[in-house]
Structure formats: C-alpha cells, structure tokens
Amino acid sequence: MNLTSQTLFFLMAAVPLFLLLIWSAGRIRTAAEYYAAGREYGGIRNGLAITGDYLSAASFLGITGLIVTSGYSGILYAVGFFAGWPLILILLADKLRSIGHFTLADVLRERFADRRIVLVATVGYFPVVVIYLAAQFVAMAWLLNYLFGISYDSALATLAVVAIITGLTGRMIFSSRAQIIKAILVFTVMGLLTLLAYLTTTPPLPELFSVDEVLIRLPVDVHFLPQEGDTPMALLSLGVALILGPVGLPHVMSRFFSVSDERHARMSVFYATGLIGGFYILIILLGFLAIQHLEASPWGATGTANLAAVYLSDLVGGEVLSGVLAAVLMVVLFSVMTSLILTGSSAFSHDWYALTLRPSGGYQEERRLHRLSGLVTVVTASAFALLCREQNVAYLVGLAFAFSASVSVPLLLGALYWERLTAQAALWGGVAGLLSALFALMTGPLVWVGWFGFSEPVFPWRHPALLSVSIAVVVMWYFSRKEVRNVTEGGAAGEHTD
Amino acid sequence: MLTYTVIVVIAGNQSMPQDQRQLHVQLLMNPDYQRLRLRIRLYRRRMAMVIAGCYFLFLLTCVGAPELLFTPVSQSNPTPWLIPLSVFLILLQFLVTGIYVKQMNTVFDEEMKTLRREVGL
Numbered sequence: 001m002n003l004t005s006q007t008l009f010f011l012m013a014a015v016p017l018f019l020l021l022i023w024s025a026g027r028i029r030t031a032a033e034y035y036a037a038g039r040e041y042g043g044i045r046n047g048l049a050i051t052g053d054y055l056s057a058a059s060f061l062g063i064t065g066l067i068v069t070s071g072y073s074g075i076l077y078a079v080g081f082f083a084g085w086p087l088i089l090i091l092l093a094d095k096l097r098s099i100g101h102f103t104l105a106d107v108l109r110e111r112f113a114d115r116r117i118v119l120v121a122t123v124g125y126f127p128v129v130v131i132y133l134a135a136q137f138v139a140m141a142w143l144l145n146y147l148f149g150i151s152y153d154s155a156l157a158t159l160a161v162v163a164i165i166t167g168l169t170g171r172m173i174f175s176s177r178a179q180i181i182k183a184i185l186v187f188t189v190m191g192l193l194t195l196l197a198y199l200t201t202t203p204p205l206p207e208l209f210s211v212d213e214v215l216i217r218l219p220v221d222v223h224f225l226p227q228e229g230d231t232p233m234a235l236l237s238l239g240v241a242l243i244l245g246p247v248g249l250p251h252v253m254s255r256f257f258s259v260s261d262e263r264h265a266r267m268s269v270f271y272a273t274g275l276i277g278g279f280y281i282l283i284i285l286l287g288f289l290a291i292q293h294l295e296a297s298p299w300g301a302t303g304t305a306n307l308a309a310v311y312l313s314d315l316v317g318g319e320v321l322s323g324v325l326a327a328v329l330m331v332v333l334f335s336v337m338t339s340l341i342l343t344g345s346s347a348f349s350h351d352w353y354a355l356t357l358r359p360s361g362g363y364q365e366e367r368r369l370h371r372l373s374g375l376v377t378v379v380t381a382s383a384f385a386l387l388c389r390e391q392n393v394a395y396l397v398g399l400a401f402a403f404s405a406s407v408s409v410p411l412l413l414g415a416l417y418w419e420r421l422t423a424q425a426a427l428w429g430g431v432a433g434l435l436s437a438l439f440a441l442m443t444g445p446l447v448w449v450g451w452f453g454f455s456e457p458v459f460p461w462r463h464p465a466l467l468s469v470s471i472a473v474v475v476m477w478y479f480s481r482k483e484v485r486n487v488t489e490g491g492a493a494g495e496h497t498d
Numbered sequence: 499m500l501t502y503t504v505i506v507v508i509a510g511n512q513s514m515p516q517d518q519r520q521l522h523v524q525l526l527m528n529p530d531y532q533r534l535r536l537r538i539r540l541y542r543r544r545m546a547m548v549i550a551g552c553y554f555l556f557l558l559t560c561v562g563a564p565e566l567l568f569t570p571v572s573q574s575n576p577t578p579w580l581i582p583l584s585v586f587l588i589l590l591q592f593l594v595t596g597i598y599v600k601q602m603n604t605v606f607d608e609e610m611k612t613l614r615r616e617v618g619l
Contacts, residue, residue, distance in 0.1 A: 072568075072580060076560060079584045083553040086595040090546045094602065210576035211568055232561040239557040243550065263607065266599045273595045277588045284584065 006314070007147050009323025010330075017185075017331045021178050043264060045180060047271025050255045052179030054085070054276060055186050057332040058135045060283055061306045062394025067287025068294060068308040069392075071214055074287055076235070077394045078280040080242025084401075085276060087247055089269050093256050095416055097265075102257050104248070104412050105351035111415040114423040115356050120430035122352040124407025127438070128248070128400050129344035130381045135396035136337045137163075137385035142306050143326055143333075152303070152389055160382040167341040167374030176255065182335065183275070185328050190282055193309070193325065196316040197289040208288050217291050234461035238398055241465035245401020248408030286312070303390040345374035387451055398463065399441070406433035406468035414476060425479030433472030440464030524617045531613050538606050545598045549591055556587055 059081050067074035101107050104125070105118050137159055144155035207213050246252060259265040290312045310329070314322035349370035358365075388396060411430050414421045441447055443458035459467075525531055559566060567580040 072578075075580060075584050076557075079553070079556065079587055082588055083549065083591060086549050086591050086598075087546060089595060090542055090549070090598055094542070206571075206575040206577045209578065209581045210570065211578055212576065236557060236561045239554075239560070243553055263603045266603055270596055270599045273592050277592045281585055281588055284581070 004319065006319040006323045006326075009320050010147050010326050013324045013327035014330055017327060018334070020181065021331065021335060043267050044271050046176065046255065046259055046264065046268035047275065048183045049176035049179040050268055050272040051275040051279075052181075052183035052186075053255055054252055054272065055183060055279065055332060056081075056336065056397065057186075057329045058139055058336070058393045058397050060186075060190070060279075061139050061309055061329065062135075062392050062397065063280075063283050064287045064290055064309040064312075065305040065307070066392050066394055067284070068290050069218075069305045071218055071291075073235075074394070075284055076239065077242065077398065078284050080239055081246075081394075081397075082277055082280045083243045084246030086273060087243065088252070089256075089266075089273075091247065091413065092416075093269065094262075094266075097257060097262065102254070103351060104408055105347070105356065107412060107415050108426075109356060112423040112426060114427060117411070117423065117427050117430065118352060118356045120427060120434065121408060121411050122347050124403065124411075124430060124434045125347050126344070126377070127403040127434075128408070129340055129347075129377055130384060131396055131400035131403065133163075133337060133340045133344070133377065133381035134384035134388060135393045135400065136333045136340070137381060138303070138388055138391065138396065139306055139393045140330065140333045140337075141385065141389070142304060143310070143330055146304075146307055146310060147323075147326055153386070156382060156385055160378055163337060163341060163378045163382075164375060166338050167345060167378055168371050178335075179255075182328075182332060186332060187275070187279070189321075189325050189328050190279070190286070193313050193317060193321065194282055194286050194289065196321070197286065197293060197312055200316055201289055201292045203292065208292065214288070214291060231460065233466065234463050237402075237461050237466035238463040240469060241398055241402035241405050241463055244405035244409045244465070244469065245398070246404075248401075248404030248412060306393050341374050341377060344377040345370050348373035388446075391446070395462070399446075402463060402465040402468070403434075403437050405465045406437040406472055410469065410472040410476060418476075418480075420480050420484065421476060422480050422483045424483060425476045428479050429472045429476030432475040433468050436471040437464045437468035440467050518619075521617050521619050525614060525619060528613060528617065534606070534609055534613065538602075541601065541606075545594060549594055552587060552590060556583065 059077065063074045063077050065074075066077060096102055096107070099107075099110070101110055104121050108118050108121055109115075137156060140159050141152050141155040144150060144158070145152050148155075150158075201208065203213060256265050256269055259268065286309060290308050293312055293315050294308060310322055310326055313325045317325075349366050353369050354366045407430050410433055411426060414426055414429070440459045440461070441464055444464065445457045445460070445462050448454050448457045448459075461467075567583065568578045570576045571579060571582060
C-alpha cells in the first residue's frame, strides 16, 4: 500500500463527503421526514436533488472508457441512457402520481388479483439490482486499486464487507440537501476537468471528433461494432435496453413523488432533464478529449480503461484534481450502492412478503427477510463483479437495463396502459421475459465464452433485450387473445345449452 | 369502463363524507371531464411516441446505414454527422420534455381546476 499525495487528496475530499452523507442520512428516520425533505424545495433546487439521485458515476466512467477504447460506440450509450428519462416522466410519473402508487408491486397488486405476478416482478427485479450493483462494485474496486495500490480482489472483498454492513444496519436514504451538494460537486469537477483538458488539447474542436483523427490515436476499428461478435442487430438490442430499462425503475423519480405540488414537481423534472442532458453531452466531449491525451494507453486490459477519466484528470489537473475526482466518484458510487441494496432487499421483504404474501405477518419476520435478501444481493453482486472485472461498467449497466426492459417494463406498462391484458398473460409474459433474458445472458458471449470457456456462444449477442422484450410482449399478447377468445366462445356455448 | 370502476369505488368509499362523494361522482360523470381525460391520454401518448420515434430513427440509422453518420459535416469541418446529431437528439428530448411540462402545467391543469371548481370541489 503506497500513500501518494494523490491518495491524501482523495482522503481529504472523501472523508468530509462521507461524513456529510451519513449525517444527512441519519437525520431522516421516517418516511414522513423523507417526504418532507422534498417539500422544502421547489423548482431548481429539487431539480438538482433529482439530478443528484440520478447521476451515475458508472455511466460517466463507463462511457469515457468505452470512447477511449473503441471510439464512437460510446456515444450510443450516452444518447440511450438519456432517452429513457423523459419517457419516465411522460409515461409513468404523472400517471403513477394520479393513481397514488409508486412501485411496480403496488401497480401490479392493484390491477391483478393473482399474487404470483408480483412474485415474478420481484424475482425479475433481482438480476437488475445484482448486475447494477456489480457495475458499482467494478468501478469502485478499480478506483481503490488505482488509489491505494491494493489488488482488485481485495478491494472487492473490502467493498462487499462494507456493503453488507450498510445493508444490515438498515436504511440509508440521503436527504435532498446531500443530493444537491452531490450534483453540484459532480458538475464542478467534471466542468473543470473538461475545461482543463480542452485548453491543453492541440486540435480544434471540429477535428477532435473527426474519424481520421480518432483513427490515428486508436489502433482499433472505431466505428460502431466495437466488440467481437457484435452484429448490427446486437446494437439494436442494446438500444432497446437503454431506452426501456430506466422505465422499469420508476423509483429513480422518488423525489418527483415527494414534492406536494404537482406543477413544481414537473418543473423540477424539467430542470433535472436539462442538467442530465448536459451531463451526457459533457461525457461525450470528455471522451474525445481523453482520446487525445491518453494516446499512450496506460492500461493493458479493458478493466482499467474504466478509469480513463481519472487518468485524464491526473494528466491535466495533477494529483489534486484526480484525487478530488476519485473522491466525488467514490461518493456517487457509494450512494447508488446503498440505495440499490435498500430497494433490492425491500422488494423482497416489503413489497413481496409484507404487502403481498402475508399482509398480517410480523414486523420481525420482515426485518429478518430484509437482512437476508440484502445479504444475498450483495454476495451475488460481488461474485458477479469478481467475474466481470474486465468488463466496461457502462456495458454492465446496459445489461441490468436489459433485464429491467424484459420483465419490469412489459409488466408495468402493460398494467397501466394495456386494458385487455389478462392476469394469466401478464404472469406468463413476465416469466417468458425473465427466462429468455437469462437464457440469452447465460449462453451469450459474456457468460458462455467468458466464464465457461466455450469457444462459440450459443446466443450470439452481448445484449439480450431485443430477444427477451419481444418474447415477453408476444407471450402477453397471445395469452390475452386466447383468454378473450375462450371467454367469448364459452359464452356462446353457454347460450346454446340454455 | 375504467371511469365506471372509479365511480363505483368512490361511491362506495365510506371514509369520504357523503357530499364529497357525490361531488366526485358528479365530476367523473361530467362529459367535459371525460373528454379532458381522453385528451391528456392522447397527448401523453403522442409525446412519448415523438421521443421514442426520434430515438429509434437515430438507432436504426446507426444499425442500418452507419456510413451516413460517419460522413463529415462539410468539407471544412471533418466532424462526422454522428456528433451533432447525437447532441441535437439530447437537446430535442429536453425540448420535448419542456413542451410537455408547459402543456400539462398551463393548459390541462387549469382546465382540470376549472372543472373541479364548477362542481364545487
């Protein structure tokens, strides 16, 4: 372990930030306080808080890393991650607010009597949380590896222990104030980094993005198909996952529901949309600036390429900037991690067990289940992160979104907008979406070739969404139609016998 | 159908005072109110389709004709079209969100308020 001055700057920035987060989380004990925290602010401040909730260090690190290693395909991630956001507002937020239900389980329970549908949704949510959490772990472990010189494996083990302790000690919901500070910090550090990198870059802006310029710097084909085995259809599949995935995670807008006045809530989402859009545009610019600066790549494997932005900050801003950037990223990754563990385990213990299976069950049992599911989530995600150390973190987030798009999205949009969707169709559609996404993942290039060591994947794409979403929707449509036909035929037969 | 269910639920809701219940049912039976609900629904659908449509147009170009996106903007500017188009797409989504918020906040909310006031809610 070598403590450089960079590590010192990291600690100087990270320690107060973590203290602030924990202090602000400790102040919020009840749901009423949590909702009240949102009410204090209107308009732009709440917009900043929503942005703070949403900002993803994984997409920041992942997209810059992807642009640096494979060129233009990173742009697709930036555009795709953003496109889902306005859809949540338009298709879900207002609607959920007007019916007074804010989670997928609530919506499904309200619409269908069959409790098994909630179980399918809960089980389908598990891979989303696990893979999303694994992406945070991969990014954090590489950061720790870079800062403290400890191995990736021991960094991951440390993180898993911290995550388990956080998960077991209970709720960690950060106040709006903490989220606002987080958002401002991210934008300040990112803006400074972009500015410094831009001022020290030789080619003017138009040439920065030109194919010739990029090709000089990168020894790979920089056009869209960056990874082996990726066909144009796989790219389409990725695009489907990116826009639909966030729609299956309505809780990313929890602060939208916490503002009492509907108009203020909408305005704050509008501000947040602008800020998040700016965030993704900055990431694209930063990626191409990084290509210019990091021509002699400091990394061999793709895993460390996740830190391209941190290496860039070291080059243009020295140890102070890179230490502070690492600290801010660590805090963002950590807060996403805690909220993922919380939503993941409460999906089982609260949404499924306490509200659906045993509405009269004991609180103790719910607490026990909450801890158990938190533990299982963290352990599974750590194992996943151990096996995915060389993966780009934006790719991992995209993979989590593929599961969300295959199970949660068809169920949620179906329950809200598809009047003819029957309970049986929803059940089998959810199961089909989950199984086909799992099949595509297990037999695809990541697991089949990467983990099991086979030479050829059974399912050729790294992105399963196109297949699994189509299967889920077709199954839902087929069963709904079949049931309607049975009812009408049954009715006609009944009339004949009378 | 859905409105009918809501009416039944509200009419049978014992926790709500009798006069309140009647006013709610009155509002739900109002044809103007039903028309407004339909307009909001269609508007939402249209805006969602604009966003998804633009995105998939972009995506299908990436998949089907990437060479189009890699042509330079002009002879003096070697930036490929992909860059300005993706920035434009992000800005467009932001703009559409803004139009949606403005329409909901200034038009539909006001009309809803007027209708509620008419029945005395």
